[in-house]
Amino acid sequence: MKTYQPIDAFARDAEPEVKASVYSTSKAKYDKRLASLSTGFTAPDDLRKLAGQIKQHTIEHLDQYLEQAVTNLENNGAKVHFASTPEDANQTILGIMQSINASRMIKSKSMVSEEIHLNAFLEKHGLESVESDLGEFIVQLDDDMPSHIVTPIIHKNRRQIATTFEKHGLGDYNDDPETITRRARKYLREKYLEAEVGLTGANFLSAESGRVAIVTNEGNARFSISANRTHIVLLGIEKLVPRDKDLALYLNLLARSATGQQLTVYTQFLNAPKSADQPDGPEQLHVVFLDNGRSEILGGEFKSILRCIRCGACLNVCPVYRQSSGHAYRAVYPGPVGAVLSPLLKSNSYPDFADLPKASSLCGACNEVCPVDIPLPELLLRHRNKSKIEHQKKAAAGTPPLGAWAELCSHPTLWKTTLATGKAMNHLPIDKMPIPPIQAWTHSRELPEFRGGKFRKWFKQRKS
Amino acid sequence: MNAPKPKPSKEVDLMITCLCDTFYDQVAASTVKVLEHVGCTVQVPEAQTCCGQPAFNAGDWKAARKVIQHTLKAFSSERTVVIPSGSCNHMVQHGYPLAFEESDDLEDVISFAKRCWELADYLVNGLGVKKWPGKFDGKISLHRSCHTRGSDSYASAVQLLSSIEGLELLEFDESEQCCGFGGTFSVAYPNTSTSMGKLKIEKLTAVKPNYIGATDMACMLHMGGIASKEETPFKVMHIAQILDQALQTKEAIA
Amino acid sequence: MSRSNIFQSIQQATQSIPAEAKTPLPDWKPGDLQSAFTPQDQADLWEVFKDRFIAVNGKVIEDTSEFQDILQSEPGSKLYVDPLVFQSIQPLAEGMNLEICQTFDVDHVDDYPISVTLAAGIIAETGTVIIKENQTSSRLSALAPWTHITLVDKRTTVYATLLDAISDLADDPYVVFITGPSKTADVEGILIEGVHGPGEQICLRI
Numbered sequence: 001m002k003t004y005q006p007i008d009a010f011a012r013d014a015e016p017e018v019k020a021s022v023y024s025t026s027k028a029k030y031d032k033r034l035a036s037l038s039t040g041f042t043a044p045d046d047l048r049k050l051a052g053q054i055k056q057h058t059i060e061h062l063d064q065y066l067e068q069a070v071t072n073l074e075n076n077g078a079k080v081h082f083a084s085t086p087e088d089a090n091q092t093i094l095g096i097m098q099s100i101n102a103s104r105m106i107k108s109k110s111m112v113s114e115e116i117h118l119n120a121f122l123e124k125h126g127l128e129s130v131e132s133d134l135g136e137f138i139v140q141l142d143d144d145m146p147s148h149i150v151t152p153i154i155h156k157n158r159r160q161i162a163t164t165f166e167k168h169g170l171g172d173y174n175d176d177p178e179t180i181t182r183r184a185r186k187y188l189r190e191k192y193l194e195a196e197v198g199l200t201g202a203n204f205l206s207a208e209s210g211r212v213a214i215v216t217n218e219g220n221a222r223f224s225i226s227a228n229r230t231h232i233v234l235l236g237i238e239k240l241v242p243r244d245k246d247l248a249l250y251l252n253l254l255a256r257s258a259t260g261q262q263l264t265v266y267t268q269f270l271n272a273p274k275s276a277d278q279p280d281g282p283e284q285l286h287v288v289f290l291d292n293g294r295s296e297i298l299g300g301e302f303k304s305i306l307r308c309i310r311c312g313a314c315l316n317v318c319p320v321y322r323q324s325s326g327h328a329y330r331a332v333y334p335g336p337v338g339a340v341l342s343p344l345l346k347s348n349s350y351p352d353f354a355d356l357p358k359a360s361s362l363c364g365a366c367n368e369v370c371p372v373d374i375p376l377p378e379l380l381l382r383h384r385n386k387s388k389i390e391h392q393k394k395a396a397a398g399t400p401p402l403g404a405w406a407e408l409c410s411h412p413t414l415w416k417t418t419l420a421t422g423k424a425m426n427h428l429p430i431d432k433m434p435i436p437p438i439q440a441w442t443h444s445r446e447l448p449e450f451r452g453g454k455f456r457k458w459f460k461q462r463k464s
Numbered sequence: 465m466n467a468p469k470p471k472p473s474k475e476v477d478l479m480i481t482c483l484c485d486t487f488y489d490q491v492a493a494s495t496v497k498v499l500e501h502v503g504c505t506v507q508v509p510e511a512q513t514c515c516g517q518p519a520f521n522a523g524d525w526k527a528a529r530k531v532i533q534h535t536l537k538a539f540s541s542e543r544t545v546v547i548p549s550g551s552c553n554h555m556v557q558h559g560y561p562l563a564f565e566e567s568d569d570l571e572d573v574i575s576f577a578k579r580c581w582e583l584a585d586y587l588v589n590g591l592g593v594k595k596w597p598g599k600f601d602g603k604i605s606l607h608r609s610c611h612t613r614g615s616d617s618y619a620s621a622v623q624l625l626s627s628i629e630g631l632e633l634l635e636f637d638e639s640e641q642c643c644g645f646g647g648t649f650s651v652a653y654p655n656t657s658t659s660m661g662k663l664k665i666e667k668l669t670a671v672k673p674n675y676i677g678a679t680d681m682a683c684m685l686h687m688g689g690i691a692s693k694e695e696t697p698f699k700v701m702h703i704a705q706i707l708d709q710a711l712q713t714k715e716a717i718a
Numbered sequence: 719m720s721r722s723n724i725f726q727s728i729q730q731a732t733q734s735i736p737a738e739a740k741t742p743l744p745d746w747k748p749g750d751l752q753s754a755f756t757p758q759d760q761a762d763l764w765e766v767f768k769d770r771f772i773a774v775n776g777k778v779i780e781d782t783s784e785f786q787d788i789l790q791s792e793p794g795s796k797l798y799v800d801p802l803v804f805q806s807i808q809p810l811a812e813g814m815n816l817e818i819c820q821t822f823d824v825d826h827v828d829d830y831p832i833s834v835t836l837a838a839g840i841i842a843e844t845g846t847v848i849i850k851e852n853q854t855s856s857r858l859s860a861l862a863p864w865t866h867i868t869l870v871d872k873r874t875t876v877y878a879t880l881l882d883a884i885s886d887l888a889d890d891p892y893v894v895f896i897t898g899p900s901k902t903a904d905v906e907g908i909l910i911e912g913v914h915g916p917g918e919q920i921c922l923r924i
């Protein structure tokens with residue numbers, strides 16, 4: 001069916017295999033999430049609201065908490081860097097690598113590193129940067145983009161992966177998931193041991209102690225900071241929580257919301273370089289904070305999106321994401337959170353992403369599952385309003401103009417006349433009318449019999 | 465955001481909603497009969513049109529404000545307003561304050577919202593109706609119309625329907641998922657919207673209900689529209705129609 | 719330069735929010751994280767831990783012969799034993815055709831199919847083993863071997879809940895909570911264990 005919206009075109013054109021895989025994985029995760037939250041807690045909804053409030057408080061006082069965290073990190077021996085733009089962040093990381101004559105980096109999964117396109121940047125400078133999360137590793141081999149925050153290769157099946165491995169010299173074609181995993185283990189183990197620098201993201205940073213919490217199921221974030229001497233933590237400025245005890249609340253919610261686990265397999269806390277008598281691990285700890293538009297978001301009507309803890313639950317439940325898959329959103333963060341965040345990031349241009357907030361039936365399922373209770377539908381609506389005021393073409397495409405309709409609705413006499421004459425609709429071949437919105441409807445849907453004004457008539461007759 | 469709503473009165477204005485005014489007159493009629501059964505005096509303000517949601521959701525807040533202002537005028541009587549739609553009520557409760565966030569009229573729309581009630585929520589939490597009389601023979605898959613999220617409407621509808629003798633509410637898969645309507649979304653994203661609707665119908669009908677129930681005419685319009693096109697019609701009933709039908713039985717009359 | 723710019727921009731944003739409109743920091747108590755799990759006395763905590771550790775595919779061994787069976791499954795190889803647990807483990811591993819090592823050679827990390835290190839703590843609520851930097855002699859030894867065994871003894875703190883354990887991170891620079899073997903479900907959602915870390919995560923109490 002003809003469409004003016006790119007995400008809708010993705011939903012129409014997606015390979016049936018991709019669609020099936022995205023749908024079944026998302027659905028399974030939603031079901032597991034629900035089960036683990038409702039069996040785990042007596043009032044999970046109250047916890048979401050509490051977690052939302054703490055995060056909202058944190059971002060509304062971000063200057064104080066960031067200052068506190070930085071002081072603590074520096075007192076513990078970490079070197080703290082700030083980057084306004086992706087370019088700044090890349091340069092900072094390059095500078096760190098050059099300062100120790102490093103040529104190889106092993107990377108744990110980090111969405112911020114995707115945001116700044118770190119791999120491509122380092123490659124351009126002749127440095128090796130290897131993804132260690134299995135999914136991200138496969139994405140890197142394929143020169144592809146992750147299509148989900150938590151499960152980057154939700155759009156790929158084992159046959160595609162086996163072909164990729166074969167192409168890259170990782171053994172003969174074999175699509176057994178266990179074999180694929182073992183081959184990656186062997187290959188990446190060497191990379192861990194060779195790399196001079198390990199880069200990770202951060203799931204949370206406690207201002208109170210400067211403690212960074214990083215979670216992975218595979219153990220890659222742990223390996224990335226065990227065999228080398230330099231650890232770089234790359235994170236957005238909004239990743240803070242006020243107190244260590246808050247980590248308990250968020251870790252409980254994160255694992256359950258992301259994968260339905262009670263706790264992620266490796267949940268690690270670090271606040272300093274390795275201890276003096278520990279043989280393994282980083283002597284240097286660098287923490288790089290990225291802004292990329294976040295401080296501007298903080299000052300405006302979209303600030304609550306900065307609560308996000310990147311669990312992916314809103315993607316998993318979103319019916320539009322399930323139909324269209326993550327690549328439809330054309331940016332690092334897909335799904336409802338991406339539809340709000342992508343247009344706002346400094347490195348993206350608003351007009352290019354102005355259509356994303358339209359990709360929603362506003363059903364509100366995203367808000368219902370959000371562990372920090374972000375009012376996602378409200379934020380999508382705010383974008384739509386902004387786009388309309390700014391005459392954003394990509395947002396407007398396909399949406400019928402409603403000015404005349406508003407006139408009709410604010411003039412009751414006109415409204416009633418239309419109700420009376422609208423009966424003609426029942427006798428007109430409306431599906432043949434060359435009006436795009438009508439065609440878009442009637443291509444796959446009928447309209448019921450028009451019964452305009454019948455109720456008013458019935459009500460009056462009854463009264464008399 | 466708002467303080468709890470004051471208890472409503474039984475003197476009510478019915479918000480017909482534009483969809484009842486154009487397609488679903490029977491839902492509005494059933495709503496009147498249901499309200500009268502619990503002792504309400506129902507009036508239908510003549511000047512009402514639409515709550516303004518289509519424009520609001522499409523992003524045209526200027527157009528929406530115009531319609532909202534008209535709606536406030538049409539319902540200026542200070543009576544309780546009952547709406548047989550979770551969606552229009554959601555618009556009044558959440559959309560109105562957003563659309564008027566920076567306006568001097570904000571107080572007015574908030575105080576209007578406090579007078580407005582979705583039908584099932586009104587019956588159960590507003591009036592304290594715990595059990596519905598009469599009988600209804602049949603199994604129903606009750607679609608959880610999305611705009612009842614975050615409100616007491618869906619739970620109220622479940623409470624009322626499951627109290628009716630003979631009525632069985634079925635459990636079905638993916639009950640949290642949307643029917644795909646979404647106002648102008650349905651025509652701006654026709655492929656996504658239709659696929660969502662088909663999937664919803666598949667899940668609702670998989671458990672072999674006699675009827676599909678809904679708290680919103682918009683969901684009925686969308687699912688019904690797909691079903692007619694596919695020539696696999698099924699019976700969709702609004703909760704007001706179900707409650708009304710139960711009242712028509714001799715058990716209720718006796 | 720970036721630093722002051724960013725702080726300035728953040729300050730501008732936070733100051734634009736009127737004080738009365740700012741969200742206060744809610745305090746919360748352990749009871750608010752009330753889970754279906756209620757901590758009981760210390761004896762029960764071990765049982766709860768066991769159930770939950772097994773539920774995440776961890777293994778619990780409380781019998782020396784079972785431990786020795788595992789050691790015997792890798793004849794002729796190197797067994798890494800952390801100096802902190804050497805006293806307890808050495809007598810059990812002696813005479814087993816294993817080279818018992820107290821240092822972990824990072825140039826040959828794949829030479830050690832099994833390692834034994836100290837469990838600094840366990841968490842009953844989540845079925846978690848805790849290892850701490852200051853009670854682990856080599857990070858890699860607790861990560862690279864396929865089978866990682868943690869010894870629970872008198873030095874191991876038993877925590878009822880995740881919150882209890884997080885409240886006790888103290889000054890340790892690097893604490894790891896391990897809740898089962900290393901795993902992935904990246905390929906078609908199929909669970910595979912032993913991705914980068916241990917495929918067997920064992921908790922030993924003797």
